[in-house]
Amino acid sequence: MENMPKQDDTPASTTISFLNCIDLSTPDVQQSVSLLKQACLDCGFFYVTNHGISQEFMEEVFSQSKKFFELPLSEKMKVLRNEKHRGYTPVLDELLDPDNQIHGDYKEGYYIGVEVPEDDPEADKPFYGPNVWPADGILPGWRQTMEKFHQQALGVARAVARIIALALDLEADFFDKPEMLGHPIAVMRLLHYAGQISDPSKGLYGAGAHSDYGLITLLATDDVYGLQICKDKDAQPQVWEFVAPLKGAFVVNLGDMLERWSNCIFKSTLHRVLGNGQERYSVRIPFFFFLNLLLPFSRVPFKCLSSHNAKFLFCLLAISKFLISFSCGRLPILWNPVMNVSWNACQPAIQKKTPPSFLLSNVRLTLANATRILMLI
Numbered sequence: 001m002e003n004m005p006k007q008d009d010t011p012a013s014t015t016i017s018f019l020n021c022i023d024l025s026t027p028d029v030q031q032s033v034s035l036l037k038q039a040c041l042d043c044g045f046f047y048v049t050n051h052g053i054s055q056e057f058m059e060e061v062f063s064q065s066k067k068f069f070e071l072p073l074s075e076k077m078k079v080l081r082n083e084k085h086r087g088y089t090p091v092l093d094e095l096l097d098p099d100n101q102i103h104g105d106y107k108e109g110y111y112i113g114v115e116v117p118e119d120d121p122e123a124d125k126p127f128y129g130p131n132v133w134p135a136d137g138i139l140p141g142w143r144q145t146m147e148k149f150h151q152q153a154l155g156v157a158r159a160v161a162r163i164i165a166l167a168l169d170l171e172a173d174f175f176d177k178p179e180m181l182g183h184p185i186a187v188m189r190l191l192h193y194a195g196q197i198s199d200p201s202k203g204l205y206g207a208g209a210h211s212d213y214g215l216i217t218l219l220a221t222d223d224v225y226g227l228q229i230c231k232d233k234d235a236q237p238q239v240w241e242f243v244a245p246l247k248g249a250f251v252v253n254l255g256d257m258l259e260r261w262s263n264c265i266f267k268s269t270l271h272r273v274l275g276n277g278q279e280r281y282s283v284r285i286p287f288f289f290f291l292n293l294l295l296p297f298s299r300v301p302f303k304c305l306s307s308h309n310a311k312f313l314f315c316l317l318a319i320s321k322f323l324i325s326f327s328c329g330r331l332p333i334l335w336n337p338v339m340n341v342s343w344n345a346c347q348p349a350i351q352k353k354t355p356p357s358f359l360l361s362n363v364r365l366t367l368a369n370a371t372r373i374l375m376l377i
């Protein structure tokens with residue numbers, strides 16, 4: 001709970017969430033693991049500092065981003081988002097919280113993903129493919145800056161993921177595997193909030209409330225307040241706290257995938273952005289991979305399921321067994337050996353505690369993730 005924000009531009013009469021700060025340059029890994037674990041259990045948000053991307057380069061990224069959003073709308077529309085979700089997204093294009101918003105978010109954005117040439121067989125996969133870029137003559141050096149930042153941010157994500165793995169008692173390189181952060185889906189998004197004032201009572205937001213569906217998201221912001229988190233989404237009324245901008249740092253938050261993989265122990269927290277009349281810029285890079293959604297379980301390395309996920313698999317099998325026995329009497333016999341194997345893969349301590357909420361949360365997250373990802377494809 002470090003890093004007091006500057007007092008002069010803090011928003012009036014609102015709570016500020018003081019997040020743990022993970023210094024990636026410290027040799028004291030145990031200290032980082034414990035700070036990160038505490039943050040993941042508490043709210044799933046923390047700062048990462050000394051991550052190796054220079055302040056000067058971060059400023060260049062923001063300055064190039066500003067140059068793009070300052071272009072006339074007609075120019076920006078020439079690189080409108082394509083079917084692979086690359087390119088420009090206009091104001092109001094995205095609606096993150098349809099229950100509470102009267103229309104889309106007051107933000108415009110620009111998607112940049114891992115560059116895969118059109119003739120590469122990988123380009124057929126959802127989320128992989130070529131990026132779209134503003135013409136070079138219009139914004140010299142823009143593409144190079146963004147590609148370099150994207151690449152460097154992946155290095156930061158890998159470093160954070162190693163600490164997360166240790167905090168989950170896994171091998172440090174657990175997330176480095178080719179099917180995970182070795183080959184992630186990482187669609188960076190430049191964001192611009194043009195200075196509208198949000199009003200939750202009228203359903204007006206810079207970005208509506210949502211949680212991220214991936215593993216982790218890195219977020220770099222300028223020094224304008226706007227990001228808020230709600231630690232307990234079920235509280236009535238919900239309590240929202242600002243996340244203070246911290247110069248040079250990334251704000252990192254966990255996504256639903258990690259919440260599920262950690263048996264809902266680590267938090268994927270609801271967040272939103274309120275505009276306060278000031279222009280605001282941010283860059284967010286969510287990292288995820290399809291492993292837990294699209295690969296059949298038989299192709300998932302078993303250890304990767306971890307005992308928590310083995311329990312999840314067990315519960316899914318239990319549901320399947322129930323449904324099948326309901327519809328046709330005999331097939332459940334086949335299910336028993338499979339269920340025994342997956343149950344035995346759960347550590348004894350975990351076998352003892354199987355609260356119903358675990359199952360419900362996992363099913364809810366799986367359905368929500370699958371729906372959102374299928375909508376994006």
Ligand SMILES: O=C(O)CCC(=O)C(=O)O
Binds near residue numbers: 221226271282284
């Ligand atoms: O701009 C920000 O600070 C956060 C944006 C965000 O959470 C999102 O676009 O998903």
